[in-house]
Amino acid sequence: MTQAHRWWDKIAEKYSTQPIADIPGWEHKLDRIRSHLTPDTRMLEFGCGTGGNARRLAPHAGSILATDLSGEMLRIAKARGDEKGLTNISYERGDFLELDLPAGQFDMVLGMSILHLLDDRHAAMAKARQLLKPGGLFITSTACLLDGFWFMVPILPIGRMLGAFPPVKAFGAKTLKREIADAGFEIEYEWRAKPSAALFIVARKPAG
Template identity: 40%
Template sequence: MAEPSAFWDRMADRYAAQPISDEQAYRTKLARTQSHFTPDMDVFEFGCGTGGTAIIHAPHVRSVRAVDFSERMLEKARIRAAQAGVDNVTFEKGDITTMPIAPASYDVVLAMSVLHLLQNRQAVIQRVFDILKPGGIFVSSTVCIAETARWLGYIAPLGRALGLLPVLTVMDRDQLRQDITRPGFTIEHDWRPKPRAAVFIIARKPN
């Protein structure tokens, strides 16, 4: 993840205060994800933001390691975890493509609202494949800008140069599916609650 942390540090307070746009869809995604959990699983989440999803999932698994490139976001995540009394989740600053992570280390990897914010998306998905155990699950929710707001792709470079926007990559649903299956994943669940909503995908690494 090459995006400088400064943008997300500035956004942390606003992000933490922002309500979930579609609570029902979010709860459905949580439930779908948790249906794959067992108490002995280890989960890795990248782009964890202020930690809401990691904290909700933590009681259902053995451990959650959550990373982000914004220390300000992570500070808020640690506070939220302490307030929730959750002690099996850790929050650390890092980049999934460069962090020292042993192959086949995790049972589940989460990428919630982050793949469309990456310039190196394919390298990230390949790393996800590598650090998952055989039979492991990759869960993602991704905004397909080519289908929802293609105009953002034209103004994003200027917006980023001015510090007003993060990295934004323009892709559609088919391209997202191709990117996920390219390393060898099989897509088991592909859901979009509304025509312009984020695409929620659960994919599995072969045994």
């Protein structure tokens, strides 16, 4: 497991109280995800944070495995899920790439606001494909800094040294879409609230 969990453990309580920056955008993404859910859907979310997505989606899915590096994030996620009586969410701490799970068991793998934080997003995409059933969906929302926040790129290492930012990778939407396709997915839907916003993608693992 990487050491990134220490940064997220440290900020978990504060993070859990911060409001959603773009509620209409978030609701649009949730609506699109829900449109693919059934009472039989088995979903895995990696980088689940404090569990906001999982809680909103749980009533529409069969089961959700919510995973994260941060034990503190998961503690908050579980507490809030338990408060709502959501019994179809299970939680597992760990590096997504190191999760010991059988291949081809999930209908959906969800990674929201996480790919740009990973050391190896290509491996994460490959892991998602491995865990999905044929025809399963990989859904992600990803900050593409080079499309609107390129001016921040030079200060990211400084912010990381000062403890203000986690490690962040800078790339653009064209790069991300190419990488998702190269990982063996077919992109079915893409959306951004505005040109500089996170890119939301619904991609399918071929059924054949």
